[in-house]
Amino acid sequence: MRVLMISRAMVAASQRARLRELAELGVRLTVVAPDRWEYQKFESDRCDAYELLEGRVRLGSTWLGRLSNHTFYYQGISKVIRREPWDLIHIEEEPFNFSSYHAAGLVRNATVPIVFSTWQNMMKRYPPPFLQFEKYLFRRAAGALPGTAEALEVLHRRGFLKPTAVIPIASVDPALYRKQDAGHFRRDLGLGTSFAIGFLGRITREKGLETLVKAFAMLPQNCILVLAGSGPFESELHNLIQNLGIEGRVRRIPWMKSGDVSQYMNSIDALVLPSLTCRNWKEQFGRVLIEAMACETCVVGSDSGEIPNVIGDAGLVFHEGDEGELADRLRRLMEGPSLRESMGQRGRERVLERFTHEKIAQRTLAFYQRILAGPAREPLEETVTIPTGL
Known part of the structure; x- marks a missing residue:
C-alpha cells in the first residue's frame, strides 16, 4: 500500500513515532511536512522506515488574507503528488483549510482515494472561500478521520456522511511513559x-x-x-x-x-x-x-x-x-x-x-484498508482552479 501523507504536525520529530509503527505494518509511507511552523523549524530524523520530505510553506495572503493557519500551502506539492501512483492520499489537515483544497485539487486521478483529518469540535460558520474549500473536500474525499467523538458529531452535522473512524493523533510510547522513580x-x-x-x-x-x-x-x-x-x-x-x-x-x-x-x-x-x-x-x-x-x-x-x-x-x-x-x-x-x-x-x-503509537497505527491502517476495499470511485467532472503561481 503506497500512501502519501501531508501533515503540518510532522514538522516535529516527536510527532512521528506513529509513522514508524504504520510503516512497520507494511505501509509504504511518504510524508510531507512543512519546513517550519510558527516557532518550530523542521526537524529531520534518521528513520528509514518511511520517506520524509520537507515542504516549503507559503501563505496565500495575496488573495485570502493573512490567516496563516488556514491559508498556507506547500510549494511544489504537485510534483510529489504526480511522482508515483499512490494508493491513498491522507491530508492530515482540516477540510476548510486552503492547504487541503490545494492538495486535493492537484490529485487529477479521481480514482485515488483521499482522506482528511479534522479536530473541529464546535459548529462554526465559515466565510468564503473556506466554506467552499470544505464543500469541495466533502465531495472529493472518500473518508475522514475525526480526532474525537465530538469532531465526528460536528462532521455529521455539517453533512459529511461518508466512512469515518475516530482516531486521535495523540499517542504515547508506553516504554517511555511509565511509572518510575522521580x-x-x-x-x-x-x-x-x-x-x-x-x-x-x-x-x-x-x-x-x-x-x-x-x-x-x-x-x-x-x-x-x-x-x-x-x-x-x-x-x-x-x-x-x-x-x-x-x-x-x-x-x-x-x-x-x-x-x-x-x-x-x-x-x-x-x-x-x-x-x-x-x-x-x-x-x-x-x-x-x-x-x-x-x-x-x-x-x-x-x-x-x-x-x-x-x-x-x-x-x-x-x-x-x-x-x-x-x-x-x-x-x-x-x-x-x-x-x-x-x-x-x-x-x-x-x-x-x-492511546499507544502501535494502537493508533493499527486503527489507521484498518481505516485505510476499509477505504481501499470500498466501491470504485468514478472520475470527477469537476475541475478545480488553483490560482496562478500556486
Whole structure:
C-alpha cells in the first residue's frame, strides 16, 4: 500500500513515532511536512522506515488574507503528488483549510482515494472561500478521520456522511511513559512529602488556571501546586496567587524539555486539566492526560470538550469553572491512597488499550484498508482552479 501523507504536525520529530509503527505494518509511507511552523523549524530524523520530505510553506495572503493557519500551502506539492501512483492520499489537515483544497485539487486521478483529518469540535460558520474549500473536500474525499467523538458529531452535522473512524493523533510510547522513580525531580522542586498537584500546558485563560488556583487555595497546607508552562495569562495568574496568599505553596516551571515530561508526571500525585469552553474553543483532546495516565499518575479534568472521553473511568471529572467541585475531587485523592493506586492502574490500562503509537497505527491502517476495499470511485467532472503561481 503506497500512501502519501501531508501533515503540518510532522514538522516535529516527536510527532512521528506513529509513522514508524504504520510503516512497520507494511505501509509504504511518504510524508510531507512543512519546513517550519510558527516557532518550530523542521526537524529531520534518521528513520528509514518511511520517506520524509520537507515542504516549503507559503501563505496565500495575496488573495485570502493573512490567516496563516488556514491559508498556507506547500510549494511544489504537485510534483510529489504526480511522482508515483499512490494508493491513498491522507491530508492530515482540516477540510476548510486552503492547504487541503490545494492538495486535493492537484490529485487529477479521481480514482485515488483521499482522506482528511479534522479536530473541529464546535459548529462554526465559515466565510468564503473556506466554506467552499470544505464543500469541495466533502465531495472529493472518500473518508475522514475525526480526532474525537465530538469532531465526528460536528462532521455529521455539517453533512459529511461518508466512512469515518475516530482516531486521535495523540499517542504515547508506553516504554517511555511509565511509572518510575522521580525522587530527584521532587527534591529539585522542594516537594518533600507534600501532596503534589500538577498542571502542564499553555498558561492561558481558557485552560482554566483561575479555577485550579482557587480550588487549590481551599486545600490543606500539605499540598503543593506545580505549574509547568508559560503563556499570556501568567501575569494575571501570578497576581491571583498572591491575592490568595498561596505563593509559598506554588512552584513554577516556565519551560520543560519533552524528555523531562515523564519524570514530571512521576513527580506529582495528580495532574489537573481544568479547561474552560469559550465562544470559539473547547478542549480538543488533552495530550497531557494520556501522558500522566501512562505513568499511573491520577488525572482530574473538567467536562470541557473531549476531556471526559479521554479519561473514561480512569480519572475524576468536574464541571468546568466549578472550583469547589474540583477541590472536592482533589481532597478525595489526597485522602484515598487506595483510590489513587487503583485509578493509576486503570489509567495505564486505558492508555495501553487505546492511546499507544502501535494502537493508533493499527486503527489507521484498518481505516485505510476499509477505504481501499470500498466501491470504485468514478472520475470527477469537476475541475478545480488553483490560482496562478500556486
